[in-house]
Amino acid sequence: MDLQTAAQINSFLAAFVLLTAFGMLAQKRISSLIHLFAWQGFLLSVNTAIVGYLANKHHLYISSVLTLSLKVVLLPYILHVLVVRLKIRREVETLVNIPMTMLIGLALVIFSYHLTAPVRELSTLITRSTLAIALATVMIGLLMMITRKHAVTQIIGFLALENGLFFAATSATYGMPLVVELGVALDVLIAAFIFGIFFFHIHTTFDSLNVEQMARLKEED
């Protein structure tokens, strides 16, 4: 595989990552969201392995395997189990309607390209063009967390955001040092257990996972 082809594969995968991000924005059903999230993780994992091969960085293989096991297998599995246990089927209404969120998402992509322009110019890595997409994935994850009212969707948005960060690290610098990658993975794992516990707490206390009910703590006048 020569450099040119590899760079093209890299861009191709990046495009698909962005596509999954938009797919999540449009998707209302929670089980489909979990699938999309797993796909996104899979694309990232493949991409990381390719970049690792391309740049001859062996520690990227470790992060690739880590991503595969954590974000493609374990987290979707945990989410799936929770969804089945808590009998969640459909997402509740979104705050902003879906076409509108897609448009905002589009604006965010353009904004990301604008924001990362100085970094792209300075970088000599062949993956540099995907940094903007990584930032866009982060921002779309953020948007998803803001516009959805369901606890599970918010968490998926959060994890998608984390995916974007991981992607950013691979495209800007061929991955963070291994100790940092491992630490971040550990934090994600702990976070997964915490939100798992949380879903049960919220469910038993509020009888549903709609976070809109959590509005007691406000400033009184």
Added chain:
Amino acid sequence: MILLILLGVPLVAAAALGFIGDRRLAPEINIIGSAATCAAGFDLAFQVYEHGPMMAGGKFFFVDAFNVYLAVLTSFVSMTTAVFSRRYMRREREHGRVGHVGMRFYHAMFQLFIFAMLLCLLTNNIGVLWIAMELATLSTVLLVSLYRTPTAIEAAWKYFILCGVGISLALFGTVLLYFAAEKVLGEGGDALLWTNLSQVTGQLEPTVLSLAFVFLMVGYGTKVGLVPLHNWLPDAHSEGPTPISAVLSGLLLNIALYALVRCKVLVDGSTHTHHAGNIMMGFGLLSILVAAFSLLRQKDIKRMFSYSSIEHMGIATFAFGLGGPIATFGALLHMLVHSLAKSAIFFTVGHASQMHRTQEMDKIQGLIRGNPLVGWGLMFGVMAIVGMPPFGIFTSEFLILTATIKDAPLMTPFLLLGLGVAFAALFRKVQPMVAGEVPSNQRSMKVSHLPVLFHMLLVLVVGLYLPDFLSRWFHTAVEVLK
């Protein structure tokens, strides 16, 4: 070696306490663990004071005047909090607010939290700093929701989500920082070491670093509780058990600010402008003003003091942003005295709300008559926190104010307005609680008085006379941050 003890003890204690669970001796073991950590902290400080900055574990840890004083403060306040929480949590258990599992969880997570904070302070690697900060958040999330009331769960969820998002943005900033550093220092873990970075700041690409700082500011700024990123803070600090409120307000905010300041030094060295400082001043001033005016509207006692923490973190952020030797000295001192005074206040507030079984200020009354130590403790704590002489906060705020008048005179009226409003608001709210007759809903009870007395005494001593070693220490730290 001493670093190993300092970090190992809380970790081992966390595991042990998780294993022991809700047995009779758990609180005592918690105290012993924290005391050992504290002793190790003092020993480390002594070594650094004698021999200057040190590195350990193959450059993985780095200790200088700036982080060692925070490490001592962290381990000390954790120890006093453990002492306070022994009786406090036992009573909460009797009142049925926490169960068996809750207590096991509480002790184990408390120690893990101390470990995370110390790792944050002592690590030399900016990436590990981020990881430890996230760990500190995660270890306290379920402590905030310990009581399982709807409001507690809501607060914890907000804390989890907002801080999680905030700190993710800080990771993006760290990635950008690594991107710039890699060009100069080469690939691998060495490029994220603060000691290496601080030597080559001049060669780091300024455009990338200013972009990185925006992300770091928003990310770590969320954890510092700066307005407008502060939404989670009053909830998280008021709904959890009081010992947790004390360490969240007194310690974790400091540590987030520490991370921000470390990053600012790098950005300043690269851009050679006052860009980063200006952003910090803006956020700081806004926090002071918004928090001061929010103080006026509070009904819940712990919520009120959480807003006061936002205000004080605003002051310290503002001062670090202002820069210069006097302001930086003031900011360092402010972090120290605020941490001591605020945790002391939370201890008395915890007692007061247990005596009345409520956190609503309207229902709390006659504290001085009911229990002089709690009443006067709260009164003096508030006098210290609003910046009355002779307490230490007066000294630090005075220094910061002087530097502001000199370097940024236009900011002075806003700063004074914020301080004035906070002063009036806190006094107006606290005065009726400490004065008056003992109401019928007040119960008398035994209180842990040592932590409060100790903290207030230290704040007083620092205000009356700054010991020579402490001021020399701060001067060294000011040099580091120049």
